[in-house]
Amino acid sequence: xxxxxxxxxxxxxxxxxxxxxxxxxxxxxxxxxxxxxxxxxxxxxxxxxxxxxxxxxxxxxxxxxxxxxxxxxxxxxxxxxxxxxxxxxxxxxxxxxxxxxxxxxxxxxxxxxxxxxxxxxxxxxxxxxxxxxxxxxxxxxxxxxxxxxxxxxxxxxxxxxxxxxxxxxxxxxxxxxxxxxxxxxxxxxxxxxxxxxxxxxxxxxxxxxxxxxxxxxxxxxxxxxxxxxxxxxxxxxxxxxxxxxxxxxxxxxxxxxxxxxxxxxxxxxxxxxxxxxxxxxxxxxxxxxxxxxxxxxxxxxxxxxxxxxxxxxxxxxxxxxxxxxxxxxxxxxxxxxxxxxxxxxxxxxxxxxxxxxxxxxxxxxxxxxxxxxxxxxxxxxxxxxxxxxxxxxxxxxxxxxxxxxxxxxxxxxxxxxxxxxxxxxxxxxxxxxxxxxxxxxxxxxxxxxxxxxxxxxxxxxxxxxxxxxxxxxxxxxxxxxxxxxxxxxxxxxxxxxxxxxxxxxxxxxxxxxxxxxxxxxxxxxxxxxxxxxxxxxxxxxxxxxxxxxxxxxxxxxxxxxxxxxxxxxxxxxxxxxxxxx
Numbered sequence: 309x310x311x312x313x314x315x316x317x318x319x320x321x322x323x324x325x326x327x328x329x330x331x332x333x334x335x336x337x338x339x340x341x342x343x344x345x346x347x348x349x350x351x352x353x354x355x356x357x358x359x360x361x362x363x364x365x366x367x368x369x370x371x372x373x374x375x376x377x378x379x380x381x382x383x384x385x386x387x388x389x390x391x392x393x394x395x396x397x398x399x400x401x402x403x404x405x406x407x408x409x410x411x412x413x414x415x416x417x418x419x420x421x422x423x424x425x426x427x428x429x430x431x432x433x434x435x436x437x438x439x440x441x442x443x444x445x446x447x448x449x450x451x452x453x454x455x456x457x458x459x460x461x462x463x464x465x466x467x468x469x470x471x472x473x474x475x476x477x478x479x480x481x482x483x484x485x486x487x488x489x490x491x492x493x494x495x496x497x498x499x500x501x502x503x504x505x506x507x508x509x510x511x512x513x514x515x516x517x518x519x520x521x522x523x524x525x526x527x528x529x530x531x532x533x534x535x536x537x538x539x540x541x542x543x544x545x546x547x548x549x550x551x552x553x554x555x556x557x558x559x560x561x562x563x564x565x566x567x568x569x570x571x572x573x574x575x576x577x578x579x580x581x582x583x584x585x586x587x588x589x590x591x592x593x594x595x596x597x598x599x600x601x602x603x604x605x606x607x608x609x610x611x612x613x614x615x616x617x618x619x620x621x622x623x624x625x626x627x628x629x630x631x632x633x634x635x636x637x638x639x640x641x642x643x644x645x646x647x648x649x650x651x652x653x654x655x656x657x658x659x660x661x662x663x664x665x666x667x668x669x670x671x672x673x674x675x676x677x678x679x680x681x682x683x684x685x686x687x688x689x690x691x692x693x694x695x696x697x698x699x700x701x702x703x704x705x706x707x708x709x710x711x712x713x714x715x716x717x718x719x720x721x722x723x724x725x726x727x728x729x730x731x732x733x734x735x736x737x738x739x740x741x742x743x744x745x746x747x748x749x750x751x752x753x754x755x756x757x758x759x760x761x762x763x764x765x766x767x768x769x770x771x772x773x774x775x776x777x778x779x780x781x782x783x784x785x786x787x788x789x790x791x792x793x794x795x796x797x798x799x800x801x802x803x804x805x806x807x808x809x810x811x812x813x814x815x816x817x818x819x820x821x822x823x824x825x826x827x828x829x830x831x832x833x834x835x836x837x838x839x840x841x842x843x844x845x846x847x848x849x850x851x852x853x854x855x856x857x858x859x860x861x862x863x864x865x866x867x868x869x870x871x872x873x874x875x876x877x878x879x880x881x882x883x884x885x886x887x888x889x
Contacts, residue, residue: 377461384408386462391473395514395547397426401466404449405456408464420584421466424450430569431543435552436559436591437573442584443552444481444520446573450550451479451518472547475513478504481520494525501538508545517542519551522558532557543567559591590636671787737788739766745782747775747851753785764822765848776882777850778822812878817844825857832858836867839888844874849882862886 354361384405400423407419422442426433435443453463454474463469480500504517519542523535532555539558542549543565551558561568570591574583601610739745743756747768757774758767765778779790818835820828828847835843847854862868867889874883 374460377459381462383412384462384464386464387466387468389457389463389469389471391457392470393472394428395426395430395472396428397424397471397548399424399450399453399463399465399469399471402449402453402469403464404445405452405464422446422449422584422586423588424453424586425588426548426569429566431547431567432539432549432551432561433569433571434539434558434561434591435550435571435573435586436554441573443573445584446586447518447520447550447552448481451477451516454516472514472516474516474547476507476511476515477518478507478515478546479518479520480504480522481518497525505541505545508542514547517546517549519549522551522553523555528555531555536561539568540565562591587636675787737784738763738790739779739782739784744785746785747777748781748783760821762822765850775850776848778848778854780824781851781853812844816842817846819846820854820858821846821848823854825854825861828854828858829861832862836865836886836888841888843886843888844878845884845886846879846882847884855881855884859884 384403401421402424403419403421407416410416411418435446437443453469454471454477456463457469457471458473463471480497501519501522508515508517522538523531525531526534535551535553535555535558539549539551539561553559559570562570570589572587572590574585574587600613601607739756739759741756741759744753745756745768746753747770752770754768754770754775756766757769759765763779765776766782768775768777768782783789816839818831820831823831832845845858847858849855859871862871869887869889871884871886873881874885
């Protein structure tokens with residue numbers, strides 16, 4: 309018989325703390341009860357407002373997402389993309405975002421920027437060049453730029469990129485072999501391409517396909533044939549296809565199909581290092597034998613490999629490609645020299661323009677001084693002429709008074725013409741039909757296409773309109789002043805009053821074209837002194853100065869009742885009618 313000993317824990321507490329323990333337990337129960345009430349209340353509130361809470365959560369998430377995109381776009385110094393409606397793509401100075409991060413956060417070497425320049429008609433771009441040259445990096449970088457643009461991110465470039473909005477972006481990059489799926493490298497590669505082709509059959513929008521090492525993983529000849537066939541199919545189905553390759557026959561597709569374009573990664577043959585730049589329009593060379601030789605592979609192996617190549621075909625293709633590369637270098641050097649020449653020309657132009665502006669300002673100052681002197685003389689003469697005319701209006705004036713006043717007017721005329729002669733002594737210039745001249749009042753240039761018989765007014769073409777201007781309104785392109793013929797102001801005094809009829813005749817018409825305002829006033833003053841009825845005043849259109857000046861002067865005369873434009877049949881705006889009391 310076996311005895312079992314059971315260990316039963318027994319808790320013993322003093323009587324003095326039993327009541328306190330019970331109190332603590334009671335308080336914990338009350339706390340739990342209160343927590344349950346609060347959680348129930350809060351759960352009820354959340355249940356009642358869950359739609360608002362979810363909406364606020366979505367809004368906060370969008371704000372946070374926008375803030376993150378904004379900060380990252382600033383971090384990479386990006387530019388907002390401009391979406392195009394066609395297949396045109398321009399990204400200059402693109403830098404891979406991961407390389408920017410390594411440069412700024414890990415202090416690595418500064419990455420080199422590349423350009424993507426694809427015309428609207430291009431459907432397939434073949435990227436060629438040696439291994440480690442950056443073909444796959446360029447392909448991935450372009451794909452990332454498409455995704456960044458669709459996600460609302462700026463593009464790391466040096467100007468505003470122009471990118472089509474691709475609704476569908478497909479890629480076959482990397483090794484898709486799988487032991488579990490019984491797929492070799494080539495099988496996985498072809499499976500992915502088949503899926504892309506199937507997806508393109510039902511696309512609705514622009515699409516782009518990115519293929520790395522198309523046709524690789526099998527016999528080179530069969531791989532080349534398959535790659536060419538696939539690229540032609542993608543050219544028909546997709547809007548843009550970018551493919552990296554080493555196959556030479558693919559490089560030649562550009563010359564048989566205008567939808568294809570070549571781009572190569574640059575390679576420095578002296579240092580045997582890639583430059584990580586893209587040469588658009590030029591196919592690249594693989595340089596496999598050169599690289600192997602540089603690494604130190606046996607000379608015999610290199611020579612044997614060279615013998616296996618097709619000498620003539622390979623040599624010709626390489627010579628063509630090398631010649632194209634050399635030609636591009638020459639074009640770049642010529643472009644740099646042209647840019648330097650343009651810069652020097654712009655500097656010289658600025659210097660000449662400054663000197664021209666200085667000479668122009670000096671000439672303008674001189675002309676202003678001469679104009680002020682002439683204006684002062686004219687005003688003085690005008691004041692004296694008004695006084696003389698008032699004497700003529702005096703009923704007590706005799707014929708001798710008229711004769712003396714006429715002599716004085718002739719002297720004033722000669723004095724003014726002498727002042728004008730001083731102004732133009734150094735200029736023996738008269739405009740002719742076909743000359744280019746400057747219009748003083750408009751400060752613009754024009755071409756003379758016609759003139760009147762007296763040579764006092766000219767028809768000037770100023771772009772889309774023609775204008776009739778007097779000789780005094782014109783000057784040469786270099787400041788030449790015209791030789792203004794001396795005006796003959798003939799004043800005849802008579803005691804006979806006469807009235808004019810309301811029908812225009814030679815007696816009630818005066819032609820003032822070619823005269824200055826002050827000269828026209830003198831002629832009109834004598835005409836108006838013994839005149840009643842309508843007077844037709846021909847002043848021409850021109851710049852309107854003569855018409856404006858005469859109307860202002862006539863409106864100040866008490867014996868002029870009204871002034872109006874003539875009818876179109878009588879001269880229109882080129883003729884005014886003054887009604888004399």
